[in-house]
Amino acid sequence: MSWETVIGLEIHVQLATASKIFSGAATAYGAEPNTQACAVDLGLPGVLPVLNARVVEMAIRLGLALHAEIAPSSVFARKNYFYPDLPKGYQISQYELPIVARGRLPIRLADGREKVVRVTRAHLEEDAGKSVHDAYPGATGIDLNRAGTPLLEVVSEPDLRSAEEAVAYMRTMHMLVRYLGICDGNMQEGSFRCDANVSVRRAGSEVLGTRAEVKNLNSFRFLEKAINFEVERQIDLLESGGKVVQETRLYDADRDETRSMRSKEDAHDYRYFPDPDLLPIVVTPTQIERERALMPELPWARQQRYVTDYGLNVQDADALAQDRAVADYFEALAAAAGDARAAANWLNGEVFAALNRAGMEIPHCPVEPSALGLLIARVRDGTLSGSMAKQVFEAMWQGEGSADEVIEARGLRQVNDIGALAALIDGVIADSPSQVEQYRAGKDKLFGYFVGQVMKKSQGKANPQQVNDLLKEKLGGS
Amino acid sequence: MFAETVTAIAADLKAGRYSSADITEHYLARIAEFDPGLNSYITVCADEARAAAARADALLARGEGGPLTGVPYANKDIFCTRGIRTSCASRMLDNFIAPYDATVVEKLTGAGMVMLGKTNMDEFAMGSSNETSWYGPVRNPWDLSRVPGGSSGGSAAAVAARLAPVATGTDTGGSIRQPAALCGITGLKPTYGRVSRWGMIAFASSLDQGGPMALTAADLALLMNAMAGHCARDSTSVERPAEDFTRLLAQPLTGLRIGLPTQYFAAGLDPAMREAVDAAVGVLRALGADTVSVDLPHAGYAIPAYYVVASAECSSNLSRYDGVRFGHRCDDPRDLTDLYTRSRAEGFGAEVKRRILVGTYALSAGYYDAYYGKAQQLRRLIQQDFTRAFAGVDVILGPTTPTTAFELGQKTDDPLTMYLSDVYTTAANLAGLPALSMPAGLIGGLPAGVQLIGNYFDETRLLNVAHQYQQETAWHLARPPHA
Numbered sequence: 001m002s003w004e005t006v007i008g009l010e011i012h013v014q015l016a017t018a019s020k021i022f023s024g025a026a027t028a029y030g031a032e033p034n035t036q037a038c039a040v041d042l043g044l045p046g047v048l049p050v051l052n053a054r055v056v057e058m059a060i061r062l063g064l065a066l067h068a069e070i071a072p073s074s075v076f077a078r079k080n081y082f083y084p085d086l087p088k089g090y091q092i093s094q095y096e097l098p099i100v101a102r103g104r105l106p107i108r109l110a111d112g113r114e115k116v117v118r119v120t121r122a123h124l125e126e127d128a129g130k131s132v133h134d135a136y137p138g139a140t141g142i143d144l145n146r147a148g149t150p151l152l153e154v155v156s157e158p159d160l161r162s163a164e165e166a167v168a169y170m171r172t173m174h175m176l177v178r179y180l181g182i183c184d185g186n187m188q189e190g191s192f193r194c195d196a197n198v199s200v201r202r203a204g205s206e207v208l209g210t211r212a213e214v215k216n217l218n219s220f221r222f223l224e225k226a227i228n229f230e231v232e233r234q235i236d237l238l239e240s241g242g243k244v245v246q247e248t249r250l251y252d253a254d255r256d257e258t259r260s261m262r263s264k265e266d267a268h269d270y271r272y273f274p275d276p277d278l279l280p281i282v283v284t285p286t287q288i289e290r291e292r293a294l295m296p297e298l299p300w301a302r303q304q305r306y307v308t309d310y311g312l313n314v315q316d317a318d319a320l321a322q323d324r325a326v327a328d329y330f331e332a333l334a335a336a337a338g339d340a341r342a343a344a345n346w347l348n349g350e351v352f353a354a355l356n357r358a359g360m361e362i363p364h365c366p367v368e369p370s371a372l373g374l375l376i377a378r379v380r381d382g383t384l385s386g387s388m389a390k391q392v393f394e395a396m397w398q399g400e401g402s403a404d405e406v407i408e409a410r411g412l413r414q415v416n417d418i419g420a421l422a423a424l425i426d427g428v429i430a431d432s433p434s435q436v437e438q439y440r441a442g443k444d445k446l447f448g449y450f451v452g453q454v455m456k457k458s459q460g461k462a463n464p465q466q467v468n469d470l471l472k473e474k475l476g477g478s
Numbered sequence: 479m480f481a482e483t484v485t486a487i488a489a490d491l492k493a494g495r496y497s498s499a500d501i502t503e504h505y506l507a508r509i510a511e512f513d514p515g516l517n518s519y520i521t522v523c524a525d526e527a528r529a530a531a532a533r534a535d536a537l538l539a540r541g542e543g544g545p546l547t548g549v550p551y552a553n554k555d556i557f558c559t560r561g562i563r564t565s566c567a568s569r570m571l572d573n574f575i576a577p578y579d580a581t582v583v584e585k586l587t588g589a590g591m592v593m594l595g596k597t598n599m600d601e602f603a604m605g606s607s608n609e610t611s612w613y614g615p616v617r618n619p620w621d622l623s624r625v626p627g628g629s630s631g632g633s634a635a636a637v638a639a640r641l642a643p644v645a646t647g648t649d650t651g652g653s654i655r656q657p658a659a660l661c662g663i664t665g666l667k668p669t670y671g672r673v674s675r676w677g678m679i680a681f682a683s684s685l686d687q688g689g690p691m692a693l694t695a696a697d698l699a700l701l702m703n704a705m706a707g708h709c710a711r712d713s714t715s716v717e718r719p720a721e722d723f724t725r726l727l728a729q730p731l732t733g734l735r736i737g738l739p740t741q742y743f744a745a746g747l748d749p750a751m752r753e754a755v756d757a758a759v760g761v762l763r764a765l766g767a768d769t770v771s772v773d774l775p776h777a778g779y780a781i782p783a784y785y786v787v788a789s790a791e792c793s794s795n796l797s798r799y800d801g802v803r804f805g806h807r808c809d810d811p812r813d814l815t816d817l818y819t820r821s822r823a824e825g826f827g828a829e830v831k832r833r834i835l836v837g838t839y840a841l842s843a844g845y846y847d848a849y850y851g852k853a854q855q856l857r858r859l860i861q862q863d864f865t866r867a868f869a870g871v872d873v874i875l876g877p878t879t880p881t882t883a884f885e886l887g888q889k890t891d892d893p894l895t896m897y898l899s900d901v902y903t904t905a906a907n908l909a910g911l912p913a914l915s916m917p918a919g920l921i922g923g924l925p926a927g928v929q930l931i932g933n934y935f936d937e938t939r940l941l942n943v944a945h946q947y948q949q950e951t952a953w954h955l956a957r958p959p960h961a
Binding site: 042046048049050051082087090271272273276277279 | 566679793803843
């Protein structure tokens with residue numbers, strides 16, 4: 001009998017605000033411990049939270065992108081538990097009335113099918129601080145820089161049926177939040193992480209199995225591995241007559257396994273109640289319209305447009321639309337070059353290769369789309385061969401000027417003059433009698449030798465197509 | 479030679495009859511003489527007060543400064559003061575020095591007032607007798623064997639004993655009005671949201687409200703002008719244009735409609751107290767006011783609703799006192815649980831622990847609806863009672879407390895009886911309404927207080943009624959024997 005996997009994800013999206021959700025302290029990553037924690041973040045007596053209005057705008061934007069309901073009034077609640085890195089002894093979160101509810105996110109699966117994943121809710125909350133267990137012998141350090149960092153927790157329905165689907169969903173959400181400019185998406189720094197609720201059931205069953213929650217997965221690979229491990233563990237357990245217990249588990253990447261953290265029995269009673277220090281968040285239709293007007297074109301709309309308007313294939317369109325900055329670059333380049341396919345090829349080829357070599361992201365690319373567009377135009381008008389264009393690109397990357405300036409300075413104009421080429425070819429044929437004989441006797445492979453000789457004599461400037469054609473004509477034979 | 483009310487002291491300072499330094503020394507000397515018997519101050523800030531008085535005198539000498547410049551005050555030890563310990567009368571915060579001033583302190587300092595010290599109170603403002611303080615009980619200057627009321631018992635005793643002309647207080651369920659009544663002074667709990675809670679250590683956030691305690695209603699009005707106002711650091715602070723709280727003081731009471739709730743004159747009210755209230759009503763009638771009986775059908779639920787809501791909120795508000803970052807930490811904790819349990823067991827007193835337990839229970843899974851949920855429903859019903867009543871009357875009048883000051887130790891073993899001393903005061907907190915207590919007689923040598931409850935943001939009306947009453951009576955000027 002086969003098993004069906006059922007997964008729901010809770011994704012923690014760290015909102016890209018300059019200051020914290022309830023205080024004016026900075027949110028920058030990597031500062032000296034406790035240098036970005038003010039009296040509010042420390043939970044000193046008498047201090048009070050004041051909501052950062054930016055987080056509401058960001059939540060509205062995600063709600064719009066997910067076609068979700070945006071609550072006209074939502075409420076902050078206190079989640080009470082003791083932990084040393086939780087300064088107030090409670091986390092301010094949203095419980096019964098979240099700001100965003102009932103949305104949906106379309107994802108594309110490996111086989112090209114599209115699947116719509118339902119989003120249950122997204123709620124605003126503050127992050128806790130960090131316990132540092134290894135820095136001080138016999139003691140634990142507490143760093144409250146992260147305390148009060150704004151999070152949007154996005155909870156999906158249990159609609160995902162495999163690790164692959166879960167990864168596709170998480171990737172799509174990752175792409176979306178960066179597109180919307182609400183999260184930097186940096187998973188190593190924890191800006192985007194998730195908990196996975198995993199259960200299995202007999203294929204065809206309508207009843208959900210008992211789930212385990214795997215906490216704090218901060219990479220797509222870990223998500224995939226943790227789910228696969230967990231699914232296997234649960235199936236083994238059930239097939240050997242055991243039972244899955246509802247519990248929280250941690251994924252250990254070094255051992256590639258999940259381990260029990262706490263069972264349902266030791267689960268906290270969080271004693272949620274509305275936070276009396278904060279008023280309900282009121283969102284007006286005007287505010288929603290203002291955010292709607294600021295919304296960028298979403299990635300799936302761009303993918304679609306690249307296929308229909310630019311004639312790209314689905315894979316290329318998907319790849320280019322993934323990242324807002326890349327897509328923006330691509331569209332500017334396609335316009336400047338007057339050839340979307342050539343633009344896509346250049347971007348996916350030379351540009352990304354050069355960026356990778358330099359360890360750079362596209363916003364810092366030294367070659368502007370307009371400049372690269374001119375270079376592509378020079379290939380189209382026959383001034384440059386493909387390989388010459390690569391040299392020119394390299395020079396442009398190094399800051400040697402525009403395509404035309406580099407062509408001029410290096411004398412890189414392609415030789416298209418048939419008479420001059422014919423003379424070169426005649427010279428090569430005259431200098432290589434034995435090769436000509438062998439070629440004419442049927443050794444076809446020698447054709448490349450002649451091409452190479454001609455290109456060498458032309459210092460790479462000969463138009464390769466013309467060289468081919470002329471050589472064939474003059475050598476005759478096969 | 480020194481005046482005793484804020485109004486008169488301010489006039490004397492302006493006229494140069496004495497300096498802020500003179501009056502400050504006068505109060506410091508009185509504190510040194512009388513406070514050992516009263517214990518109304520936890521911390522006396524003589525050096526800081528002298529420095530502030532010197533600054534005020536410099537301003538006054540140049541003819542500058544506002545209406546309160548140079549006037550001394552006492553500050554309840556629940557308002558954070560930068561560089562000066564703020565203990566909340568708890569061992570937990572015996573070592574706590576805030577790096578910031580409460581908005582109220584900032585405003586009073588900005589108005590040029592001179593802080594004499596930090597006054598005693600019930601621990602974390604939980605109590606009605608000032609007996610739960612880590613620094614020992616406060617004694618009532620009318621009778622040293624009796625309590626001053628609580629939780630702002632130190633502020634009330636200090637003002638009554640003339641150890642400060644005015645003091646700050648906070649009122650969560652009657653903590654300004656009940657001690658004001660028991661000590662024979664005048665106290666105002668403003669509308670919820672009028673006075674900023676920033677830097678005011680939280681007991682129950684949805685009920686807590688700071689306010690002034692003084693000898694006269696006119697003094698309260700002056701203090702309100704300095705204390706009230708929108709504060710961007712408190713999300714529950716109301717945005718309203720500044721107003722002059724003295725503006726209606728002189729208005730005649732002709733045509734004023736006073737509501738007398740039948741529930742506030744029922745069983746449990748001491749007959750002598752009832753007589754005092756009736757007499758006050760007579761004075762107000764003689765001033766032109768009309769009285770009408772009003773019905774507050776849910777008044778009887780105020781105490782249970784209050785103790786559920788206040789305890790629930792405090793159980794969460796006091797979670798931050800965990801021994802990790804500040805405050806009391808037990809010696810040599812073995813592990814995290816030991817750190818938490820011993821720090822809190824040692825740092826908190828019995829009443830605070832009782833309320834944390836009650837509140838934790840009330841919010842627990844399976845009990846939330848029956849307790850916290852139900853209490854919130856009652857809160858709405860109590861609010862609606864008042865809304866209906868205020869459709870027909872301008873103010874609601876009744877006793878502030880069922881009895882006069884009781885003996886120290888009399889109710890400490892019986893928390894429920896203690897809680898009943900708040901029977902008339904908690905409803906205004908649950909509804910968020912402004913309410914004032916003013917002295918209206920002496921019963922066996924002990925003060926009796928009358929409470930006036932007003933509609934939202936109608937503090938000027940309460941101050942008007944009390945001021946007019948105080949023009950006709952002298953109870954507010956009666957001096958206790960131990961002063």
